[in-house]
Amino acid sequence: MHRRPNSEGGHRGVADLRRRFLVGAAADVRLSAWVHGNVQGVGFRWWTRSRALELGLVGHATNTRDGRVSVIAEGSRAQCDKLLALLRSGETPGRVDLVVESWESARGELTGFEER
Numbered sequence: 001m002h003r004r005p006n007s008e009g010g011h012r013g014v015a016d017l018r019r020r021f022l023v024g025a026a027a028d029v030r031l032s033a034w035v036h037g038n039v040q041g042v043g044f045r046w047w048t049r050s051r052a053l054e055l056g057l058v059g060h061a062t063n064t065r066d067g068r069v070s071v072i073a074e075g076s077r078a079q080c081d082k083l084l085a086l087l088r089s090g091e092t093p094g095r096v097d098l099v100v101e102s103w104e105s106a107r108g109e110l111t112g113f114e115e116r
Helices: 014-023 044-054 077-087
Strands: 028-038 058-063 069-076 095-105 113-115
Antiparallel strands (some): 058 069
């Protein structure tokens, strides 16, 4: 059976399988972060996507109606902790006043990292 290459030139699932093998599927977590402040219309979601991809995470950053940005990221706890630290670093586009996070086990349904 021939598999169709994904946008990164590999086969669908290969990168995920490699990551799961190297990191261990049991170690994967889901970070949900609600970012408060002046974070819409300033490139915040693009910046977050770039940092998440550099860290090898999957998920999305989404504007909410109340002016926050919701960030969902899955991967190793260490890499998600790094993303959380970056969100709180003060070096993001716009102004972050508060980041509220919650943690759970990764669901494994996400691919790539999207701006929504």
